[in-house]
Amino acid sequence: MQAGDERRQERQRMVEDQLVSRGIRDPRLLAAFRRVPRHRFVPAQAQADAYGDHPVPIGCGQTVSQPYVVAYMVDRLELSGKERVLEVGTGSGYQTALLAEVAVEVYSVECRPELIARTEPVLRGLGYSEVRLRLGDGTLGWPEAAPFDAIVVSAAAEQVPLALQQQLAPGGRLILPVGTVRQHLVLITRTLEGVLREEPLLQVRFVQLLQTR
Numbered sequence: 001m002q003a004g005d006e007r008r009q010e011r012q013r014m015v016e017d018q019l020v021s022r023g024i025r026d027p028r029l030l031a032a033f034r035r036v037p038r039h040r041f042v043p044a045q046a047q048a049d050a051y052g053d054h055p056v057p058i059g060c061g062q063t064v065s066q067p068y069v070v071a072y073m074v075d076r077l078e079l080s081g082k083e084r085v086l087e088v089g090t091g092s093g094y095q096t097a098l099l100a101e102v103a104v105e106v107y108s109v110e111c112r113p114e115l116i117a118r119t120e121p122v123l124r125g126l127g128y129s130e131v132r133l134r135l136g137d138g139t140l141g142w143p144e145a146a147p148f149d150a151i152v153v154s155a156a157a158e159q160v161p162l163a164l165q166q167q168l169a170p171g172g173r174l175i176l177p178v179g180t181v182r183q184h185l186v187l188i189t190r191t192l193e194g195v196l197r198e199e200p201l202l203q204v205r206f207v208q209l210l211q212t213r
Contacts, residue, residue: 007039010051014038014067018053024071028081032101033071038064040122041094060112062207064092065154069204076187076201077150077173079103086145086167088138088176089154089209093119099152100128107131107145109138111210139211141167148172155209156183160198170194177206 015033024030039050042064046056055063064070074095079085085103090096090110096119099106108131110116116135123131134142138153139161147169153176160178165188168174174188185201 006037007051008034011035011038014051018066018068019071022068022072024068024075026075028079028102029071029075029098032098033067035101036094036097037126038067038094040126041092041097041119058092058115059118060114062091062112062115064094065206069202070095070098072202073152073175073185074098074102076175076185077152079150083149084145086142086148086151086164087154088141088151088164090119090133091115091154093123095152095154096131096133097123097126097128100131103150105130105132107134107142107148109134109136109142111135111137137211139163139209143167150174151176153177153209154206156180156204156206157209160186160188161209165190165196168196175201177204180208 011034015030039047042050042056055066057063079102083103084105085099087108090108096108113135120133141163146167148167149169149172151164151174156177168190170190170192172190177183178186184203187199189197
């Protein structure tokens with residue numbers, strides 16, 4: 001996808017100052033961050049602040065995460081470009097677009113109709129027409145499209161949803177924030193033999209994952 005030159009210099013500074021300086025090295029992922037226009041995924045009144053080193057409010061009590069946190073989570077999925085990815089929490093659509101740049105198929109579930117209504121035209125307008133979007137309960141995943149090579153959850157769960165574990169393919173990786181008052185990222189890997197292995201990562205602060213069923 002081509003984002004054009006609009007605010008390109010801000011994107012370049014964001015990549016160098018916030019991502020490369022903190023150890024993000026995957027050239028495909030860095031190229032995606034240079035291409036995807038983050039400011040297009042936030043409300044107009046927040047666009048001047050879109051490339052700052054912090055979350056940005058997007059309405060409905062939600063935020064688009066700090067660029068480094070988005071990069072770190074996607075980086076830990078270790079995508080080669082051939083994977084089918086499930087995103088739980090479409091939100092602004094910014095991470096959705098990044099995933100579309102570095103994976104072959106992206107399925108994204110969002111429980112808030114207002115966000116889907118706002119995000120879908122932005123994604124389509126930027127050329128991400130192959131991304132599949134669904135309004136629904138993200139804790140249930142997307143069963144009929146499973147299994148997934150990678151799953152990323154953009155809100156904090158009290159515990160890892162069983163449905164997401166079940167929809168992870170052998171060799172797949174699932175990353176999500178877990179906890180309420182204290183949260184940390186957890187990386188779950190399913191071995192080729194089907195065993196789930198859990199690794200704690202960074203301490204983080206996300207909005208809570210909602211269940212709508």
